[in-house]
Amino acid sequence: MCDGPTETVGPFAILGTGTCMTATYPGDATGGQTSNPLVRAALAVERTESLDALVARITPLAESLVGSGARREALQGRWLGHAVHPLFVMVPMGMWTGVSILDLLGDDASRDVAKRLTGWGLVFAAPSAATGWAEWVDTNQRDRRTATVHALSNITAVVCYAASWRARRNGRHGLGAVLAGTGYSAASVGGFLGGHLTEGRKVGSHHPAIAAD
Numbered sequence: 564m565c566d567g568p569t570e571t572v573g574p575f576a577i578l579g580t581g582t583c584m585t586a587t588y589p590g591d592a593t594g595g596q597t598s599n600p601l602v603r604a605a606l607a608v609e610r611t612e613s614l615d616a617l618v619a620r621i622t623p624l625a626e627s628l629v630g631s632g633a634r635r636e637a638l639q640g641r642w643l644g645h646a647v648h649p650l651f652v653m654v655p656m657g658m659w660t661g662v663s664i665l666d667l668l669g670d671d672a673s674r675d676v677a678k679r680l681t682g683w684g685l686v687f688a689a690p691s692a693a694t695g696w697a698e699w700v701d702t703n704q705r706d707r708r709t710a711t712v713h714a715l716s717n718i719t720a721v722v723c724y725a726a727s728w729r730a731r732r733n734g735r736h737g738l739g740a741v742l743a744g745t746g747y748s749a750a751s752v753g754g755f756l757g758g759h760l761t762e763g764r765k766v767g768s769h770h771p772a773i774a775a776d
Contacts, residue, residue: 605709605759614708621711625696638697639768646767648694652757655691656750658684659724663747666740678731681724681743688721698767706766709756716753720746 597603608614629635640647658680665677695717699710723746731739760766 601755605756605763608712608756609705609709611708614711615704618704618707618711622700622707625700628693629697629700635697638694639701640694641768641770644773645769646694646698646761648691648698648767649761651687651691651694652754654687655684656754658687659720659743659747659750662727662743666743674731674736677736677743678728678739681728681731681739685721685724685728688717688724692717692721701768702760702766706760706764709760709764710766713753713756713760716749716756720750720753722746723749 597606629638636642638647640650643650662677662680662684665673665680669677692714695710695714699707699714702710723742727739727742727746730736730742
């Protein structure tokens with residue numbers, strides 16, 4: 564927690580001293596309530612206790628996948644100094660963004676490129692998922708609810724892109740584009756919730772030296 568006077572900089576209220584700083588949007592929340600529908604949606608997800616049963620079923624599977632010792636540290640990014648999950652996520656999302664652009668603006672000559680990008684995005688989705696579960700295992704119950712919906716959204720995206728790749732491979736490029744658009748929408752929901760976790764709730768592994776500074 565940062566201590567010190569509050570300073571207004573542009574649209575932000577800045578609290579803290581030195582390099583310790585946090586920004587909040589002034590004038591919106593009162594007593595934990597907000598008029599922002601996206602914020603309300605994120606808060607609703609993390610307060611949904613009915614997700615707890617699913618969280619309980621996932622927990623042993625996630626713990627088994629992440630393991631302990633060197634594997635856990637590698638997946639959580641100790642070698643990098645902080646969580647490696649965001650670094651891996653940008654790779655498939657970048658590729659799938661390219662697919663969407665080609666589907667919307669490309670011509671027949673771009674179909675093969677779109678198919679290849681779809682497939683490579685699926686390949687890199689695997690380490691993205693593994694590192695994501697590595698962050699999931701060390702969160703609290705509230706954040707696990709959000710992280711579970713985040714994961715389900717991303718799984719939906721992967722299923723859609725896998726179906727899109729297969730459709731493109733079979734020459735059904737129109738269907739492949741529709742499936743890719745659906746997958747991108749699901750991934751965007753997952754990305755929104757992921758941002759809520761990392762930026763709003765500050766969920767993420769980091770090196771002990773960073774925590775101690």
